[in-house]
Every structure is written in C-alpha cells, then in structure tokens.
Amino acid sequence: MHLEGCRVQEDEESFSVLRKESLGVQIKLGVITREEIIRRKFREFYEKKYRDITYPTRIMEREFGFLVFKEGIMVRHRSFRDYSELQDYIRTTVPSDAYYSTAYYQRPEEEMEKKGWLGTDLCFDIDADHLNTVCKQTHDSWKCLECGKGGFGEAPKKCPKCKGKRFEEKNWFCKDCLQAAKDETIKLIDVLKADFGLPLSKLEACFSGNRGFHIHVEDKGLIGLDQWARKEIVDYLLGSGIDLSHYGIPSEGNKRGNIIMNVDSKTLGWGGRVIKYIYDYLSSADEKKLKEVKGIDGLIVKTILENRESILSELVNKAALKTFEGLNVKTWEDIAESALKANAIKIDTVVTIDIHRLIRLPYTLHRKTGFKVVVIPVEELAAFDPFADAVAFKDGVFKVHVQDVQRFEISKTEYGPYKDEVVELPTAAAMLLLCKGFADPV
Numbered sequence: 001m002h003l004e005g006c007r008v009q010e011d012e013e014s015f016s017v018l019r020k021e022s023l024g025v026q027i028k029l030g031v032i033t034r035e036e037i038i039r040r041k042f043r044e045f046y047e048k049k050y051r052d053i054t055y056p057t058r059i060m061e062r063e064f065g066f067l068v069f070k071e072g073i074m075v076r077h078r079s080f081r082d083y084s085e086l087q088d089y090i091r092t093t094v095p096s097d098a099y100y101s102t103a104y105y106q107r108p109e110e111e112m113e114k115k116g117w118l119g120t121d122l123c124f125d126i127d128a129d130h131l132n133t134v135c136k137q138t139h140d141s142w143k144c145l146e147c148g149k150g151g152f153g154e155a156p157k158k159c160p161k162c163k164g165k166r167f168e169e170k171n172w173f174c175k176d177c178l179q180a181a182k183d184e185t186i187k188l189i190d191v192l193k194a195d196f197g198l199p200l201s202k203l204e205a206c207f208s209g210n211r212g213f214h215i216h217v218e219d220k221g222l223i224g225l226d227q228w229a230r231k232e233i234v235d236y237l238l239g240s241g242i243d244l245s246h247y248g249i250p251s252e253g254n255k256r257g258n259i260i261m262n263v264d265s266k267t268l269g270w271g272g273r274v275i276k277y278i279y280d281y282l283s284s285a286d287e288k289k290l291k292e293v294k295g296i297d298g299l300i301v302k303t304i305l306e307n308r309e310s311i312l313s314e315l316v317n318k319a320a321l322k323t324f325e326g327l328n329v330k331t332w333e334d335i336a337e338s339a340l341k342a343n344a345i346k347i348d349t350v351v352t353i354d355i356h357r358l359i360r361l362p363y364t365l366h367r368k369t370g371f372k373v374v375v376i377p378v379e380e381l382a383a384f385d386p387f388a389d390a391v392a393f394k395d396g397v398f399k400v401h402v403q404d405v406q407r408f409e410i411s412k413t414e415y416g417p418y419k420d421e422v423v424e425l426p427t428a429a430a431m432l433l434l435c436k437g438f439a440d441p442v
C-alpha cells in the first residue's frame, strides 16, 4: 500500500501528466502566456485571500503537497507549525494546486516509512468523472496525440485507430454533472447517518473546485481504522457481496409461489432500501422505466401494469413479492439485484481505502477551473451552487480568444456559446475558459 501513499487523487495525477504534454504544445505555438496569466491571477487571489486558508485541524501532524506551475511537479512531505506559516507559504510560492494528508503523522515532513502514522480521517470522494452522465457525450472530447483521431466522451484506454495511449483530453463540466455528483453525495450522507449512526455534526462536505465533492469524517474513534476496515466500509456502501437470501429472496429452490421477505421498508440498511426501491419501481407507471431492469420484457411490464395494485398491496401488507405467469421468482430476483445496483453509492473507492491519501486543501484554487475548494456545512449542501458559491475571482473583466465552448453559467449569469471569437468576460468566466484550455489571452 506504500506506493498508493505517494499518490494524489487519481484525476489530479493524470492531470499533471497531461499538463506537461499540453505545455509542450503551448511552447511550440508560442502561447505560453495562458499559463502566465493564470499564475498571475492566482497570485493576486492569494495576496488578498491567503488568510482564509484555515484548514485542516491538527495542522502540525499533517503532510502537505503542492503542484508547481509550469513544471507541473509535485512538492510534497511539507509540514507547517501553524496556519500562518502555511498561508505565507502559499502566498509566496503560489502553487497551481494544494493538498493535505487525511492522515496524521508524528513526523509529516519525513519520507513515508519514517513518518510515524497516527491515524487517518475517514474520507469519501464522489466525482462526476465516475458517474455515467449523458451530458459527457456532448461536452467532453479527446484527441489521440499519435494519429490525431478524436471522439466525444471519455478518452479510450487505447486509440481505436493506432493503439496509442497518449491523448489530449478536453473536459468540460456542466450543471448536470455537478448535480449528479451532489445527489450522490447527499445519498452518501444519508447512509452514513442512518446506517453508520454518524451524527451530521461529524460530517463535513467539501466541493473539490472541479467535478466533485468530498465528505470528511473527523472522529477519534475512526482514525485508527486500517485499510482493511475501510475496505469493509467501501464494500458496504457499494452493496457488494450482499446475499439476497438474507432478506428472504431465494436464489435457488422455491421457484414457485410468492416470495415472503423478512424485511420491510422501515428495516434499516440495505434490506429497507431494496424494498423501497422495489416499491418505487413498481409504483412508477412509466413503461420505459419498467423495462430498464435486466430481464424485464413487454409481457412482464404488461403483467405488472395489470396487477400493480394487488402487487403493491401484498408488498406493503405482507412483505410479499407476488408471482404470476411470467413474473416469477427469477424476475423478482432481477428486480432486487437492480435495486442493489441503483442504490450503490458511487464513491471513488481508492480515496477511502488509502490511509496516506493527499486531498485538496480547502480555500485554495483549482488549476483546472480557477474555482475555490469550498467547505460546505452538510445541511447547506442541497442549496450549494458551485457555479456561484465557489467563484474565486469576483472583480474585473478581461478579453480572451475562445476556441469553442457551449453555453455556461457563472454567478447566475449565462455566457456563450462562443466559437473562434474574442470576447470580454468577467474575470471568473474568462479564468474558467483559460484554465480549462478553451481560450487564450488576447
């Protein structure tokens, strides 16, 4: 697990590699000024806002890491005595990205083997990158650096034309991506509260500044969990390895007759969630939605629609899954399996399991967006709007040449779409386009 310990978040790591690539291209084209402008704006921001950096707790026991502008290299194993020292460091060095360890160490500045691990906060990461949102096909694209082939959506592992593995990727993010990530985060909070009994006061949400959210749990009783214990938590959240027979849904035998379950919608944990899902699924009259479950054909949909009331009444009153010709035990198993899948919480498992992880430091800037990393009280998460509440650059305007971008919103105002044109934009909007690589300074 030591190798894992040397990683920052996966998406950020691949980002630093990519950035080195694109930097090469920039130098060749003589448009290095994009990086310079971004750094200059970051510097101005930190000159004014460096005192806002008051995170994390137990600062002396944390390791810090910083990505350096231009080189894209990671400076890590840094430690600070207090916030003032950390703030001054960021103000004077102006990193492109800043991270801290979720772990506590006796000697955070030493190399991994000598640090003296004291514990790690429990941490969860939900990233729109890992969610299957339809909008990605419209706003993400890739181009093979070997042969020039390109396409929409996520880059493939290998180029379908030349089998090359180096790509230039353009990732945009939209309200739908971030809403999906937020919904998933709220789902996670509900489970941590209901199933793990964690009080909301122990949970802190954090917008990563780009496409995701983190949940931090600081609790003395949890920091000592090793990676295997954390793996158990991950498995629970993913619902992996759940045996449906625990809930009275047989996999073998009993192929005829109704299924009588031993759980109802009030049962805590997965049992209750499976029932609730089945109930919601059945009460929805939408034929298309009913067909989404594997193994459900037109005949079964017809049976469900014709007998829905009696099925629902048996489910609510007797915890029974009523069988019919066509809608048999096997079909109910498929529906229950689908309930498990739909309720799995799509966390980035590595972030939770790795006890030496570095994650983004709140109130610093994200190089890919120019947005701030923001801590959000969990009860305010539903109302949080990243495109307004995480905006860092609130003053001034400047001109950029935009290559191609779809309509987007910053601080409740809409901009674009733009294609190959020079536009004067508020700093936050211009910075977003520059940071994403969709525009160049004029």
Ligand SMILES: [Zn+2]
Residues within 6 Å of the ligand: 144, 145, 146, 147, 148, 149, 159, 160, 161, 162, 163, 164
């Ligand atoms: Zn190729």
Ligand SMILES: [Zn+2]
Residues within 6 Å of the ligand: 133, 135, 136, 139, 172, 173, 174, 175, 176, 177, 178
């Ligand atoms: Zn999107």
